[in-house]
Amino acid sequence: MLSLYLHIPFCASKCSYCDFNAYAGMSDLIAPYARALAKEVRMVGEAGGPEGAGERGEVHTLFFGGGTPSLTPLDSMADIFSAIRESFALTDDCEVTLEANPGTVDLAYLEGLHALGVNRLSFGVQSAQANELSLFNRIHTFDEACETVRLARQAGFDRQSYGVNLDLIYGIPGQTPERWKDTLARALALEPEHLSLYSLSLEFGTAMRAWVQRGLLPAPDNNVAADMYEWADAELARAGFEQYEISNWARTKDEGGRMKDEIQCTILPPSSFRLPAFACRHNLQYWRNEPYLGFGAGAHGCISGFRYSNVLSPAAYIQRIESGEARPFPLSPALAEATPVDVKTAMDETMMLGFRLTREGIPADAFRARYGVGFDEVYARELRDLTGRQLIEVGADRARLRPGARLVANRVFEKFV
Numbered sequence: 001m002l003s004l005y006l007h008i009p010f011c012a013s014k015c016s017y018c019d020f021n022a023y024a025g026m027s028d029l030i031a032p033y034a035r036a037l038a039k040e041v042r043m044v045g046e047a048g049g050p051e052g053a054g055e056r057g058e059v060h061t062l063f064f065g066g067g068t069p070s071l072t073p074l075d076s077m078a079d080i081f082s083a084i085r086e087s088f089a090l091t092d093d094c095e096v097t098l099e100a101n102p103g104t105v106d107l108a109y110l111e112g113l114h115a116l117g118v119n120r121l122s123f124g125v126q127s128a129q130a131n132e133l134s135l136f137n138r139i140h141t142f143d144e145a146c147e148t149v150r151l152a153r154q155a156g157f158d159r160q161s162y163g164v165n166l167d168l169i170y171g172i173p174g175q176t177p178e179r180w181k182d183t184l185a186r187a188l189a190l191e192p193e194h195l196s197l198y199s200l201s202l203e204f205g206t207a208m209r210a211w212v213q214r215g216l217l218p219a220p221d222n223n224v225a226a227d228m229y230e231w232a233d234a235e236l237a238r239a240g241f242e243q244y245e246i247s248n249w250a251r252t253k254d255e256g257g258r259m260k261d262e263i264q265c266t267i268l269p270p271s272s273f274r275l276p277a278f279a280c281r282h283n284l285q286y287w288r289n290e291p292y293l294g295f296g297a298g299a300h301g302c303i304s305g306f307r308y309s310n311v312l313s314p315a316a317y318i319q320r321i322e323s324g325e326a327r328p329f330p331l332s333p334a335l336a337e338a339t340p341v342d343v344k345t346a347m348d349e350t351m352m353l354g355f356r357l358t359r360e361g362i363p364a365d366a367f368r369a370r371y372g373v374g375f376d377e378v379y380a381r382e383l384r385d386l387t388g389r390q391l392i393e394v395g396a397d398r399a400r401l402r403p404g405a406r407l408v409a410n411r412v413f414e415k416f417v
């Protein structure tokens with residue numbers, strides 16, 4: 001099955017840690033950008049052949065990421081949804097996530113999103129501490145984040161849908177373990193179905209990196225961040241969450257009360273294997289190295305033996321889509337780069353991405369079904385070395401990270417680059 005990622009690159013202000021393709025001060029481009037996005041979806045859908053991309057498989061996840069997608073007005077969102085539904089076949093239980101920034105939405109907006117088919121919200125909460133939110137240049141307080149989650153519940157984003165995710169950041173300069181514990185406790189009190197916990201990284205070109213380099217802020221301490229991670233992992237297990245990826249935890253069926261089967265591998269169900277019911281299906285698509293199309297400025301896609309990305313600038317993207325012609329599926333007029341993925345590269349990527357999945361890992365039967373060869377044959381030397389260094393475990397059914405290696409997973413990934 002197929003997944004679609006739609007990038008909305010606009011923000012009310014730029015966060016001090018953020019190096020994503022996102023821009024403040026361009027709100028006048030939001031409406032024309034949304035029109036271009038709808039047009040790109042139609043062009044790519046049509047280029048998929050007489051039956052559109054439907055013949056390439058149904059779409060089972062959509063993800064609106066940013067930037068701040070929740071800055072897009074409802075009428076523009078409605079246009080984009082019409083284009084998606086006209087151009088692609090969506091499964092009945094399609095997971096539809098939208099990233100939302102607390103402080104940018106009200107009840108009517110959230111109800112409108114729900115009516116359009118959005119069934120999962122991901123809120124960039126980041127911290128419950130006023131000083132940390134201000135350091136991040138966030139536009140909301142933690143109380144506003146709580147109120148936004150309450151409104152989301154009222155609008156129908158509950159356990160009958162795919163629920164609510166909260167993003168939190170730890171390892172912040174000057175952050176004490178007590179503050180991190182307080183942030184996590186207050187986030188848990190909101191009873192999210194899903195949590196993403198990210199260790200602060202100082203990305204090139206960000207204000208945060210410049211402040212640290214100029215000595216205005218202490219550098220994040222990796223050892224403190226590692227302790228925060230271990231503590232959070234234990235605390236989340238106590239709260240009924242199951243970790244399924246290095247930075248991601250979800251409620252299980254028992255705790256979450258969601259009456260549907262847990263997610264299985266879409267290539268071949270690994271025997272007797274389950275993921276927590278509220279694991280994000282869209283992100284699983286990436287980590288399982290399965291196909292997705294990317295729409296919008298700077299969006300990436302991976303399908304039909306290519307990885308590709310669109311032009312970064314929103315203005316250039318609009319111009320390309322307005323004046324361009326669709327190329328053969330899946331390439332859009334906004335394409336900036338396309339790289340063929342040969343079979344060995346695809347296998348490397350399947351290993352590298354699969355090791356992110358802390359429980360599922362790389363299922364041996366799925367790998368063999370896809371590539372006609374076992375990972376133990378292709379990567380015998382690498383697997384022996386990593387097993388010897390206590391970084392991974394390789395069983396008859398799967399290879400995966402050892403729990404103690406989650407903080408040094410790069411040592412595993414680098415073997416498959």
Ligand SMILES: C[S@@+](CC[C@H](N)C(=O)[O-])C[C@H]1O[C@@H](n2cnc3c(N)ncnc32)[C@H](O)[C@@H]1O
Nearest residue numbers: 017066067068099100101124167198199200201
């Ligand atoms: C693309 S951003 C989503 C933006 C979202 N609309 C928001 O309100 O913040 C995804 C998440 O990645 C995390 N993130 C981004 N940059 C980061 C960095 N330098 N270090 C750690 N986490 C980061 C943040 O938690 C952020 O919410």
